[in-house]
Amino acid sequence: MATADDVETYRQHSAELIRYATALVGPADAADVVTDAVLAAFASPSWADVTNRRAYLYRAVLHESASFHRRAGRRQRRERVAAARDRSIADPPADTVDAHRALAALSAQQRAVVYLTYWEDLTPDRIAALLGVTEGTVRKQLARARDHLRRILDA
Numbered sequence: 001m002a003t004a005d006d007v008e009t010y011r012q013h014s015a016e017l018i019r020y021a022t023a024l025v026g027p028a029d030a031a032d033v034v035t036d037a038v039l040a041a042f043a044s045p046s047w048a049d050v051t052n053r054r055a056y057l058y059r060a061v062l063h064e065s066a067s068f069h070r071r072a073g074r075r076q077r078r079e080r081v082a083a084a085r086d087r088s089i090a091d092p093p094a095d096t097v098d099a100h101r102a103l104a105a106l107s108a109q110q111r112a113v114v115y116l117t118y119w120e121d122l123t124p125d126r127i128a129a130l131l132g133v134t135e136g137t138v139r140k141q142l143a144r145a146r147d148h149l150r151r152i153l154d155a
Contacts (some may be wrong), residue, residue, distance in 0.1 A: 002042050009053050010038055016120075017061055023115030024065035024108060026100055037064035058130045066108040102152045110145035113138055 002010075014034065021030035021037075037060040041047055050056045103111055109131070116127045124142070128135040 006042050006047075009057075013054055013057055014038075016056055019119070020058065020112070021061050021065060022116060023103070023119060024062065024111050025068050029068060033064050033068050034061055037061045040064070055132065056129050059132055062108055062112050062131065065111075069104070069108065103151055104154065106145050106148060107141075109133075110141045110148070111136075113141045114145050117142055130154075 017034045017038070018030050021033045024030075025033050038057060041057055041060045047056075103114070106114065111133060113127060114132065116122045117124075122130070124138040125136045127138045131138070
């Protein structure tokens with residue numbers, strides 16, 4: 001059961017968490033991912049002991065977005081199998097560059113780092129603190145994401 005303090009924490013951080021989740025899963029599913037992540041955080045036995053609740057919620061959204069993408073991947077595989085049985089369903093053209101698809105091809109951590117770097121204008125040390133990783137990990141994930149996006153855009 002959420003306390004009044006939990007409700008205030010949600011009110012304080014919900015808008016920024018939804019913007020963050022939008023970069024991770026897209027605008028259609030961002031609010032749902034944030035809701036699931038926040039409810040799971042509030043239900044966690046360790047929630048009462050959390051000192052940096054904002055960082056904890058950012059990590060919860062990151063983990064929930066990874067779960068979201070795993071579920072979506074499984075669902076898409078099932079749909080492709082079903083569509084293969086019915087050849088009357090046409091596949092969309094694959095030769096167009098779609099920014100959402102390019103970002104979706106990145107790992108959840110890479111998408112998070114790209115979003116926090118370019119949309120929230122955070123420094124690597126602030127991103128590292130928010131995600132609970134080292135600054136070197138942030139720099140490495142950002143470099144890998146840039147390389148991957150460069151290859152997609154050059155193709």
